[in-house]
Amino acid sequence: MQYLRIDPDRTKLARYGLTIADINITTEAIAVGHKVGQVLEGERRFDMMVKFDQPITGDLDSLSAIPLRANTGQIVPLGDVATLQHTTGPVLVNRDKQSRRVIVEFNVRGRDLGSTVADAQAAVAAGVTLPVGYRVEYGGTFEHYLAARDRLMVVVPLALALIMFMLWTALSSMRSALIIFLGVPFAVVGGVVALWLRDLPFSISAGVGFIALFGVAVLNGLVLVTFAQRLQDGGAGHDEAIAQAAELRLRPVLTTALVAALGFVPMALSTAPGSEVQRPLATVVIGGLVSATLLTLLVLPAVYDRFGPRAQAVTIAA
Incomplete structure (x- = not known):
């Protein structure tokens, strides 16, 4: 003007x-x-x-x-x-932190935000020479992504530590708690593979999906191990207890996993506006539940049989 x-x-x-x-x-x-x-x-x-x-x-x-x-x-x-x-x-002078600001906006479609901004940063660094006193900052959704990522770096370890602490207090055995905690890496494997198969990038919603997945994965292991310990307390042998637990708790474990996984299927298949946020979360939960359930029923009994606490023998002297 x-x-x-x-x-x-x-x-x-x-x-x-x-x-x-x-x-x-x-x-x-x-x-x-x-x-x-x-x-x-x-x-x-x-x-x-x-x-x-x-x-x-x-x-x-x-x-x-x-x-x-x-x-x-x-x-x-x-x-x-x-x-x-x-x-x-x-016509208008924008300011941010007492500095004049010129905004360049663009939308990201068909790829993930992180790699897009990384390519933009490389292109600017290679082809743009900034005068003295000028700087480039990447804001908008990317700025929110960085803030959320930093929060996840705190929330995820805290959630895992709380899960481990609750398992230890519930079972009064660190060895049993660690065996049940194996469900977490089992679930991570399935979630990562599901994202790779669907060609979805890791995002904040996927990170939230992993947090939700950890609880369900640990719950399945908790059902199996506590039932085996109950059988041992009733007089069953160590090997017999875990074998019966794997057989008798098959239906509850599968039911828990199926109910959670089927509930996320509509979100995983949705193409409506906003589904780009829902799909990674649902994909992580479904893929993680599949791997965690299979490994809980097949690998966890073997691990418990090898490393699980055994009932103490009681000797009665006449």
Whole structure:
């Protein structure tokens, strides 16, 4: 848009006893009006404003003839102490952290956000030479992604630590807790493979899906191990207890996994707006539940048979 630029001459201002403040008052009166007092109407107060009828885009000769009153009482035209000219400039100046900002926006389709921004950063670094005082920042959705990723770096270890602590307190055995905790890497394998098969990138929603998956995967192992320990407490041998637990808890484990997995199928297959957030989460949960369930029923009994706590033999002396 068009601007009126007024460049004061400090030497001439000093000669007439004027200051930059006098120029600013005149500029304010030209642009938006200068407050010179108040008008009272009963209990209501109104500002009295002085504003020139001459528009900013008007004739420069008329604007240059605007009078200024010096301290000596002398009337000095504005054009005698300042240079006036019409220039063009931006309609809006965006600022961020007290710095002027120019925004370049684009949408990401058909690929993941992280690799797109990485390619953009490489292209800017290779082909753009920034003047002194300029910098490039990547914001918007990518900025939110970085913030969420940093939070996940704290939330995921905290969730795993809480799961481990609850298993230890529930079973009163660190060895049993570690055996059940094997369901977590089992679930991770399935979630990663599912993302790879569907060609989906790892995203924040996928990370949330892994957190939800850990709880269900650990629950299946907990059902199996606690039942085996109950059989051992009832007098069954170690090998016999885990074998019966794997057989008798097959249906509950499969039911738990199927209920959770089938509930995420509509999200995994959805193509509606917003499904790009739902699909990674649902894919991780479904794939992780498949691998965690299979490995819980096939691998976990063997691990428990080899490393699980055995019932203490009781000797009764007659």
